[in-house]
Amino acid sequence: MKRAVRFGGGWLAGLWLALAVPAQAAEGPRxxxxxxxxxxxxxxxxxxxxxxxxxxxxxxxxxxxxxxxxxxxxxxxxxxxxxxxxxxxxxxxxxxxxxxxxxxxxxxxxxxxxxxxxxxxxxxxxxxxxxxxxxxxxxxxxxxxxxxxxxxxxxxxxxxxxxxxxxxxxxxxxxxxxxxxxxxxxxxxxxxxxxxxxxxxxxxxxxxxxxxxxxxxxxxxxxxxxxxxxGLEGVHHQRGLMLTPYVASRLTASRTEVPLGGVSSVEPSADVGLDFQAALASDLSLTGTFNPDFGQVEADELLVNLSTSEVFFPEKRPFFLEGLELFQPVGAQAGRSAQTLFYSRRVGLDQPLLGAVKLVGTVSDGVQVGLLNAVSLGAPALGNAPARGYRFQWARPLHFASQATLPRVVPPPMNSLAGVLRAEVAQGQQLGLMVTAASPLSSKCQGTPLPDDPPCVVRGGQAAAADFRLRTADGVFAVSGQVDASRVTGGGPEGLLLRDGTLLRPGDLGFGAYLRGGKLGGEPWRTTLTYEYESPTLDLNASGFQPLQNQQKVSAHVQYGRGSRWGIFPELWLGVRVQGGWSTDARGLPLSRGLDLTLEGVLPDFSTLFCDAGVETDRRDLREIPGRGLAYELPDFGYLTCGLETDPLRPLALKLEGYVDRTTRNGPSPGRVGKALSAGVSWRPMPRLQTDVDVSYEATQDGPRWTGETEDGRLLFAELVPRFLTLTFKQLVVVTPRLTLQARVQLLTGLGPYGPFYAARIPEDGTVRLRDLQPVTDVEDPSFHTAALNVNVVARWEYHVGSTLYFIYSRAQEEPLLEGADAGRRSLGPQGLGLGPRSDTVLLKASYAW
Missing domain, CATH: 2.60.40.1190 (Immunoglobulin-like)
Incomplete structure (x- = not known):
């Protein structure tokens, strides 16, 4: 469903409007x-x-x-x-x-x-x-x-x-x-x-x-x-080598579910590793890491993903953060775009990272290069080895742990490669090339699987892209874009079936492109046009991030306002946005139409406000019914979302955001109201202390959802209005700018009641319409109840420039799995959170740079 669009968004109704509206002459810089x-x-x-x-x-x-x-x-x-x-x-x-x-x-x-x-x-x-x-x-x-x-x-x-x-x-x-x-x-x-x-x-x-x-x-x-x-004369780059070795020791106490006859265990482990940085030339550097340990990284936010696409998580690992901006596509926002060739969270996702090197720099005037290569290598548990006690394995020579902590089966070693070349051919004119590859170093998985273990599939892929960025000298007008292609490798002759029914076989090629441009600066008018295309077989996810394929979208945004004072407002922008989407397969199905109004501004007391109201119609989802290649009709809906953030410079700052939508009645689906509300407070009573408390409640919906199939081959659907409550508490204590302590506690609880239930025959024209749904009873109820708790405490001391000492305590805890009709009738609060599996980890890590 549609959610809030914050500052910086922009789409244009047509390029002709950008040219027809006279641009106010930009004030030349003094x-x-x-x-x-x-x-x-x-x-x-x-x-x-x-x-x-x-x-x-x-x-x-x-x-x-x-x-x-x-x-x-x-x-x-x-x-x-x-x-x-x-x-x-x-x-x-x-x-x-x-x-x-x-x-x-x-x-x-x-x-x-x-x-x-x-x-x-x-x-x-x-x-x-x-x-x-x-x-x-x-x-x-x-x-x-x-x-x-x-x-x-x-x-x-x-x-x-x-x-x-x-x-x-x-x-x-x-x-x-x-x-x-x-x-x-x-x-x-x-x-x-x-x-x-x-x-x-x-x-x-x-x-x-x-x-x-x-x-x-x-x-x-x-x-x-x-x-x-x-005034900089006779300055030369200092060539040298900086080494940062580290040692880390952790102790993890874990417990499985008590109702299942759970057991407790305490597992110690240790790691040693090395980071290095070498200046090869005045503007070319080489960085590397061996057995990197990311224990100081804060835990990712807890969430339950009920959508049909992957969730993007930002990178937090130090090695990948260095120089990461060069590997991002042009026009990327929050580290990603619709077609991101290199998503660093893919590296080391399925098994630990053994080592990586990265070359970043400038090879001539206006020409930048980046090259990253990483090898991920896991170690399976040995069937004849003692379960307890430290053990050395050649597959992970710098990691010492007991056999009980190792998996039975690990994928083959994986080599991840990313290379980029960007050239500034003139001021404001940039061209770029990028290639990525995820290549298994073996055709077989390692270890001894049990009969009930899922199959281990060896799969990789390559991708390449050319991008450009053009802008006027004052930055008012700009256009950027990318053209990319992908190729699938491995995975077996049967191929990989995507959610929209596309079958990816080894050697399949896919293509994509996007374009964004218009009048992006100046006042009072701003206009932007974007276009995005992903073919059915485009698959950048071997090394990158691509949440959807088999679609093309065009969107346009016109804004009127001022970035400087306008009446009583220090800043205010009003806008209108239109958008449309179609599938890129032979059917060319319309996927959505939308129109909304936007408001973004700074109030006289320096609070910030945004509002977005609109409607979406003619909606279809190609991924709701997985693997069938069917289009599923979604109800039309209207929505309103607004947010207010008080002046963050005050000792007590507040954030409020509300959302409400309404789906229309269609067939047996009655049409429902969805809503979400979040509130946050940040309190800084003194310079060294900061307390943040955030509460969010969400009960959004999008009509009946697919739940499975009947024995006679009919498709099953059910109304679903899931409810989620999230509480987050953060406490920061700053002893000195180099000695800090931060505690973060997050509790997530969710309830997903399904019903009433519907069934539909598979249509001949490939589109399941809401009016085709018929009420049914006596079907399996997939309702669920979930709760999880994360605790993360990080003490960081930079005792020498570039050298740090970390102490980390973390807890991950879940309630026992609750599914079925009984789960859907429970209250929203946690249900037996203390009886579920949990793990407590204490980590001490020290590094020294010289």
């Missing part, structure tokens, strides 16, 4: 002064105090201008920037003057998670390609955050670097001091460097954002507007 750096012969102590003589002699940049809420206005407070460098480091000193220093917001947070507060951000375009840059942020409390900027405006927070920063509040405001090693930056080898440079300051109590050159929110430009950076 030409900024030039940043200049001075060389220092003495290393600078990074303590947040600019008291070294070198700082006093450094050139001062103070030509800041307001970007929000009034673009082009004079800043409310003065800001000064000084830059130094030596052979190994770039130093940035920022003085943020404030006439009310007692009101400076200096909340503390975890590394790479700066809470709402006074902060400054330094951005460096070392290649001067006006499209990519490094971003380093620090707030008044000393919390650090870094990221990479790509495609001029896209921020990839996955990137992490080893650098230092300190902040100090003074009687005149606050100061920030940053040291960025030149080894973490990619720049060309030249006697005189030509970089781009930008500094942004955000003041919490006034919501003011000032920049070294004005960049309004509606500009759709960032890196392309950086000022020039001069």
């Amino acid at each position: 030409v900024p002064a030039v940043f200049r750096a001075a060389r220092t012969q003495v290393a600078v102590a990074v303590d947040g105090v600019l008291d070294e003589p070198a700082w006093a002699a450094a050139p001062v940049y103070s030509d800041f201008v307001q970007s929000f809420p009034t673009p082009g206005a004079e800043p409310g407070e003065r800001t000064e920037v000084r830059i130094l460098h030596d052979e190994r480091n770039l130093y940035v000193g920022i003085t943020a003057f404030d006439r009310q220093p007692a009101l400076i917001r200096r909340s503390l947070g975890r590394r790479d998670a700066i809470p709402p507060s006074d902060m400054v951000t330094v951005m460096v375009d070392t290649l001067r390609d006006r499209a990519t840059a490094y971003l380093f942020s620090i707030n008044a409390g000393g919390t650090l955050e870094d990221a990479r900027l790509t495609e001029d405006t896209t921020e990839a927070k996955d990137w992490d670097a080893v650098w230092e920063g300190e902040a100090t509040v003074t009687q005149e405001g606050w100061t920030a001091e940053l040291r960025v090693p030149l080894s973490v930056l990619r720049f060309p080898e030249a006697l005189v460097q030509t970089w781009g440079f930008h500094v942004r300051r955000q003041m919490a109590r006034t919501h003011e954002q000032v920049d070294s050159t004005v960049i309004p929110r509606e500009a759709n430009a960032l890196v392309s507007r950086f000022a020039d950076f001069q």
